[in-house]
Amino acid sequence: MTPPAAAPAPGALAAAIVAHYRRVRRELPWRATRDPYAIWVSEVMLQQTRVATVIPYWERWMARFPDVRALAAAPLDDVLAAWAGLGYYSRARNLHRGAQRVAEGGGALPGDAAGLRAVPGIGPYTAGAIASIAYGERAPLVDGNVARVLARIFAVEHDVKSSIGQRTLWQLAGTLMDALPRDAAPGDLNQGLMELGATVCTPRAPACIGCPAASACAAHRDDRTDALPTMPARRRADELPVLAQIALWVARGDEVLLARRRPDGLYGGLWELPAGATLAAARRALGAGAAATPGEPLFTEEQQLTHRRVRVDVVAARVAARARLVAPGDPGYDALAWHRTADAVGGTLGVSSLTAAILRRLTDENAPWSSTPRPSPSSPRATRRSSTASPRSATTSTTTTSARPRRARRRGSTSSSTTTAR
Ligand code: SF4
Incomplete structure (x- = not known):
């Protein structure tokens, strides 16, 4: 990793990302709730799927399976039918399996990221999302969008899917979270990073002008947004x-x-x-x-x-x-x-x-x-x-x-x- 000439101050960078998120955030139905189950469902649906596609699915899902117990009690056929059209059905099966495990324990999701990671189907990313948004825990996360943003800002040269690349990105996400001003919401930092990756720091032609991280970003400074992040070679x-x-x-x-x-x-x-x-x-x-x-x-x-x-x-x-x-x-x-x-x-x-x-x-x-x-x-x-x-x-x-x-x-x-x- 080549550090930028002036390494970004993590506290200022985190604050700028949160401020930007509060200004431009999209109003999405799952952002109007702190219910950890509802946030869990939204995060699983959003993996690999566009926001516009997810909205009606999430709304129908929450009407049909309004809580963990309802989902756990439903036959797998019904769960997969509710998922039909979203693709990657293993997500629905894992959600169902995880809900059954939580229901066996009384129906309440664990109250922190470490506990959430013990639920089948909840990995570090989903645990970080639920814990930071629903509980306000300073739990970092890295998904594809966040990886791209961090790799560009901090000039992470490693393949972002390699173990060393992932370790580096999670450390950087943790550094930003630790430096977040005390009056800022951890969920806003995580959502701000994801929103930045989805709408500004896009894979091609990122909109660096107007980006809240532009003054701290190595890829922007060195005109290397095409080169970063480093992705694994695709098999033909x-x-x-x-x-x-x-x-x-x-x-x-x-x-x-x-x-x-x-x-x-x-x-x-x-x-x-x-x-x-x-x-x-x-x-x-x-x-x-x-x-x-x-x-x-x-x-x-x-x-x-x-x-x-x-x-x-x-x-x-x-x-x-x-x-x-x-x-x-x-x-x-x-x-x-x-x-x-x-x-x-x-x-x-x-x-x-x-x-x-x-x-x-x-x-x-x-x-x-x-x-x-x-x-x-x-x-x-x-x-x-x-x-x-x-x-x-x-x-x-x-x-x-x-x-x-x-x-x-x-x-x-x-x-x-x-x-x-x-
Ligand atoms: S300045 Fe450009 S490359 Fe850097 S984070 Fe912002 S949009 Fe991405």
Whole structure:
């Protein structure tokens, strides 16, 4: 780390950031409360997701699960359904698990950052946010926005995601917090740093003119805002391991047969087309009661996650009209059921953005396979109309669709859907 020629005085810097925050802060619903549970929910939702996207989700969530006990008592299916469209469902599962642990202990969240860190799913960042905002504790925090701000002001040269980079940033955040004037609120410093990173010290073209930290900032002084922070090299998409799956599309009127992933692991607790590494494994996923007769492959859907790519070949299949559903035959699933396709793509059922993209594609009336005979001819138009009801997902993953070329096409038959980052 190269110190700036005149190292910023932490007390003055912290005071300037707090004063700026009080002047320009956005009025957000979770900023009108000191309820630690409400702040916890907001902080978890805000990870990886834009503020504008989070607001309606947070409001609906607080109406549906107004306190820790209500959340703890809710079935995981309901929790994931309330989260549908926000992406990164592990956040919802962890929130639910954490609420259950807190409820077991009486329902009150621990009263300081150290106690909060002992709750499953609450890490140092979330603990710092809850403790400083709800309790006024001098607990620092570092998230992506704060890391960028501190790395630029103090010229932190380390990779901000490395352990030494993280250690350095947390020390700097702690130094600022310790130096905060006694009459200033610790929550305002933390929120001020986050707000600065979100609205002024942005990744590209930061608005240094007018920034409260400009006179103390090494990156601004040395014209190095493009060089800082130092980020780890990204792996190219073609370097990522591929998880290849075959998924069975079994439709019945406006319903589709879905299997639910067990709670832990990738897509845990979410509903999806029954799938497996091979066609035989995908058929096994349906269980003995609903053995499928697979038809022709329809298209391939891909999703790029942070550490891998998932590629799903979608195959149309039929089950006997009177098939009785029993437990799925794949240990990765814990339930099998018919669901309205509109619920799956419309945000009232917990499905991944990948599954939502697949179902939207399947129900696109312009797709070449829309003429594929269904096991039941009833209500086909209702199924197709449902494809327009899906919300935008907020995940950073990317999904793409490629149609199989071998079938005759009615119109342009390839499409791609891209979900957006915050
Ligand atoms: S002066 Fe510029 S680079 Fe430095 S903290 Fe402010 S916005 Fe970021």
